[in-house]
Amino acid sequence: MAAPLNLERGQSSTRPPRFNGHFYSWWKVRMHDYLMAEDSELWDIKYDEADRIKIEKGYKAKTLLVYGIGPDEFNRVSACESAKEIWDCLKTTHEGTKQVKESKIDMLTSLYENFKMKEGETIHDMFTKLSSITNELQSLGEPISMRKQVRKVLLILPKSWESKVYSITEAKDFKGADYGCFDWKSEDT
Structure with a gap:
């Protein structure tokens, strides 16, 4: 039709x-x-x-x-x-009903907690997938703070990013700052 x-x-x-x-x-x-x-x-x-x-x-x-x-x-x-x-x-x-919504939240939370960057995946693609999970959780009333999202990204970056991760975590501006959105398009692995 x-x-x-x-x-x-x-x-x-x-x-x-x-x-x-x-x-x-x-x-x-x-x-x-x-x-x-x-x-x-x-x-x-x-x-x-x-x-x-x-x-x-x-x-x-x-x-x-x-x-x-x-x-x-x-x-x-x-x-x-x-x-x-x-x-x-x-x-x-x-x-869905309250029960279905809670199941979706549980499933998405599990996806978030177990999220890993895939071999050969670009930072942009990884961040897009992670954002999809966190945005859906937000729409279901279960937001994940930007601080936790940034920490998650920094933890799952490949070894080749180790020096950059260290620099970011040690930067004065990083501690206690409002993270906003990183531009993950600028560098790829």
């Missing part, structure tokens, strides 16, 4: 979704939410001002979330009636 034409070109939350004759259910929910976000009175239902403001904010949040996903993800959340339901559904789908 191809993506709807307006999804392929990009979307805007300021323009109504365009129906191209395909994916009606996808368009229908998006159009309904767009209309409600624009003006809840468009459905000719009487609410007091406080209700209308809450409803409009809810639909704006829902619309922005729906515009941020494609048709496959949309099919997963199309029955959700609020932005919170959509968010929770996507979160559970992609992060």
Whole structure:
């Protein structure tokens, strides 16, 4: 199934979704939410001002979330009636339940702890792989401090880097400093 034409070109939350004759259910929910976000009175239902403001904010949040996903993800959340339901559904789908999330954290922590630089691997490639692990842990709510990440990198560098590692660890600026991001592209093994 191809993506709807307006999804392929990009979307805007300021323009109504365009129906191209395909994916009606996808368009229908998006159009309904767009209309409600624009003006809840468009459905000719009487609410007091406080209700209308809450409803409009809810639909704006829902619309922005729906515009941020494609048709496959949309099919997963199309029955959700609020932005919170959509968010929770996507979160559970992609992060899993609390138990699944904890298992992912355990697996990633183990990968981090056992991480080694491979023979013939460049510093850049090694750091990219390590960053992928630490970024995923961060997104799951288990950040690893930059200090620990730098120490990890310094510990796993090959013997040929021994003098550089020694110089870095002995440098005055290194002790207690905010490490920021090293530029691992500059030198390769």
